[in-house]
Amino acid sequence: xxxxxxxxxxxxxxxxxxxxxxxxxxxxxxxxxKIAEDAGAVAVMALERVPADIRAQGGVARMSDPDMIDSxxxxxxxxxxxxxxxxxxxxxxxxxxxxxxxxxxxxxxxxADEANHxxxxxxxxxxVCGATNLGEALRRIxxxxxxxxxxxxxxxxxxxEATRHMRQILGDIKRLTVMxxxxxxxxxKNLQAPYELVAEVAKTGKLPVVLFTAGGIATPADAxxxxxxxxxxxxxxxxxxxxxxxxxRGAAIVQATLNYKDAKKIxxxxxGLGEAMVGINIxxxxxxxxxxxxxx
Amino acid sequence: MxxxxxxLQGDFREHIAALAKLGExxxxxRTVEQLEQVAALIIPGGESTTISLLAKSTGLDLAIAExxxxxxxxxxxxxxxxxxxxxxxxxxxxxxxxxxxxxxVRRNGFGRQVDSFEAKLKSTxxxxxxxxFIRAPKIEKIGTNVEVxxxxxxxxERTPVMVRSGSALATCFHPELNDDxxxxxxxxxxxxxxxx
Numbered sequence: 001x002x003x004x005x006x007x008x009x010x011x012x013x014x015x016x017x018x019x020x021x022x023x024x025x026x027x028x029x030x031x032x033x034k035i036a037e038d039a040g041a042v043a044v045m046a047l048e049r050v051p052a053d054i055r056a057q058g059g060v061a062r063m064s065d066p067d068m069i070d071s072x073x074x075x076x077x078x079x080x081x082x083x084x085x086x087x088x089x090x091x092x093x094x095x096x097x098x099x100x101x102x103x104x105x106x107x108x109x110x111x112a113d114e115a116n117h118x119x120x121x122x123x124x125x126x127x128v129c130g131a132t133n134l135g136e137a138l139r140r141i142x143x144x145x146x147x148x149x150x151x152x153x154x155x156x157x158x159x160x161e162a163t164r165h166m167r168q169i170l171g172d173i174k175r176l177t178v179m180x181x182x183x184x185x186x187x188x189k190n191l192q193a194p195y196e197l198v199a200e201v202a203k204t205g206k207l208p209v210v211l212f213t214a215g216g217i218a219t220p221a222d223a224x225x226x227x228x229x230x231x232x233x234x235x236x237x238x239x240x241x242x243x244x245x246x247x248x249r250g251a252a253i254v255q256a257t258l259n260y261k262d263a264k265k266i267x268x269x270x271x272g273l274g275e276a277m278v279g280i281n282i283x284x285x286x287x288x289x290x291x292x293x294x295x296x
Numbered sequence: 297m298x299x300x301x302x303x304l305q306g307d308f309r310e311h312i313a314a315l316a317k318l319g320e321x322x323x324x325x326r327t328v329e330q331l332e333q334v335a336a337l338i339i340p341g342g343e344s345t346t347i348s349l350l351a352k353s354t355g356l357d358l359a360i361a362e363x364x365x366x367x368x369x370x371x372x373x374x375x376x377x378x379x380x381x382x383x384x385x386x387x388x389x390x391x392x393x394x395x396x397x398x399x400x401v402r403r404n405g406f407g408r409q410v411d412s413f414e415a416k417l418k419s420t421x422x423x424x425x426x427x428x429f430i431r432a433p434k435i436e437k438i439g440t441n442v443e444v445x446x447x448x449x450x451x452x453e454r455t456p457v458m459v460r461s462g463s464a465l466a467t468c469f470h471p472e473l474n475d476d477x478x479x480x481x482x483x484x485x486x487x488x489x490x491x492x
Contacts, residue, residue: 004415004450011412014430014473017307018341018374037388040350042305042343077388077403078343079431101409101431124410258304258326258350 012126012146015102016210019043019079019147019233023223023254024212026050026237029068030075032246039250043079043101045235046072051108051155052238052277055289061109063091069098081128086295087113089122096125102147103127105140107294108154108237115296120144130214132165132292134172138193138201141209148207150231151292152215155238157279159216159225161292166213166229176202215292218243218276220256220269227260244274297491299484300325300334302360304350306342306375310472314480328359336369336487339376341430341470344403347375348391357392364396369463369490371483377466378403378433385436396464398439405434406450406468417457417469419446422478427457427469435459435468445482463490 022042027033028050036044048064049057063084073080079101084091086105091112095103105118107130120127121144130151131137137148150169152162172191176198179187184202188195200208213226214235223234236253243249252269259265287293301311303324315322315338325331337360339347351357364370372380378387382395385402406413406429417425425446435456438444446458446467457468458479465486471479 004413004448006411006413008414010428010473011414011430014307014428014470015409015412017310017473018343018430020307020309020342021303021305022343022346037345040346042346077386078345079409096410099408099410126409254346254350255353 007124009146013209015079015126016128016147019212020210021257022233023250023257024081024233024235025240025250026235027072027241030071032241033072033076035247036240036250037076037078039247040254041078041250042233043081044072044076045081045083045104045237046100047083050238050241051291052157052242053155054108055155063088063095063109066094066098069095069100073099083109084118085109086111087116087118089118092118092123092127096123100125105129105145107151107291111294117143117295120146128212130292130295131169133168134176134201135191135193136295137169137207137211138191138197141207142194142197145209147210147212149212149214149235151295152213152217153282153285154215154291155280156216156282156285157218157239157242157277158282159218159222160282162213162216162226163229165215165292166226166231169211170230173201173205173207177205217253218279220252220266223253224256224260224266227257233257239277242277244276249273249276297321297487298323298334299336299338299487300331301338301340302347302351302356302376304342304354304356305346306340307470307472308340311338311340311373311480314472314477315484317477318481318484320484325356326354328355331356331359331363335491336483337363337371338483339370339372339379340472341374341376344375344378345388345391347379348388351392361394364394364464367463367490369465369483369487370396371465373467373470373472374430374432377401377468380464380466382439383437397459397461397466398442399435399459399466400437400439401433402436403433404431405436406432415448415450417446417448419458421445421482425478426474426476427467427471428473429469432468
């Protein structure tokens, strides 16, 4: 008798392990999805508007049209992710029924619940969630997230927040590893995360799930910076399809993510890419328009 | 003796950790020069299309094909199996096929991520073998000179999931995500027998 079980933590977290060292690209139609696959993306994020457009157009941002997600699922062979609003477990149920490979419970969309995130243990499909610090990452893992991405500030083309969040998460982890046992109890209290998980991270020196970076990556050097800081891979949202030559820039970011320690290859990948997306300086963004503040 | 793990994309660190646990010397392979330094190679899990594209851009596609031809021991898990297979269904036309094992595999043949599963396997070699299948390829046809070492039973259907052809080994599942290390031990023994 062979028992077969779906949706286990090992299967959900393992899926993210397979994406490591890769670039996940935001796409809004099948044409872009194919360009992303040709460029070497390990997965695509299907959404109706890239964050830069959500920012520009305003209004409530929601889960994408199932027709649009279906068409992207059918157009590429690589995994397809899609976004649900924070706390909107029905959008997540719909995305699971569509057969997407990963759900991003994302601060880029307008939150549907200002107190609670989705109980992700209830799902067979795995979830990725954003975090700005270790406490937030561990709360999301406690709720069942199988992958974490640093939030950065999506749709700005400005890498500064991604850098801040990666340094914060990894710095928080480093500090745990040198704490004594009694200090870990206080650390758990301060991080607002379960003690068992805090103790595990202190012992292993890493998150129990894969850690990607997102939010503001626009160039090959940005991607390599994130990898050198310790990311397992990168999400690129507006940075590719809001640039002058998406196919070329996408491929260049893939090369820089692979060769992230090789300055010469990163330089070669950076040549003649045409215009990068126009960025936004974070200090000109009012607090209310900072997506990274969403999530609790 | 050193075993290389192709480190273009995917869970290569888990393979290196599994080899290290067995006391083996394991290194990441990203260039043709690095490949020349190793006695054997593992192609990890990941996205087979991405690994293919990056192997071509680094020249590793030709270098690996050459080493396979000269008899180097090689093991591929999941995406790695797809690259080693003679024939790929539902793949991209431009993806690499090293023709190391005469099998026909279907990419994501067990379904999408929501269908990914863990199961106990049946095997002629291992007593309690568990398999972690993640968007796994399915072997649809076994050709010549292929030995089946393990099977999985899904909905009453028995499917081969671990195969060997000479010095090439492949699994649909990810033993690198398990702690038991038996599949890696089997491969390491293959390499040692070949070297002695």
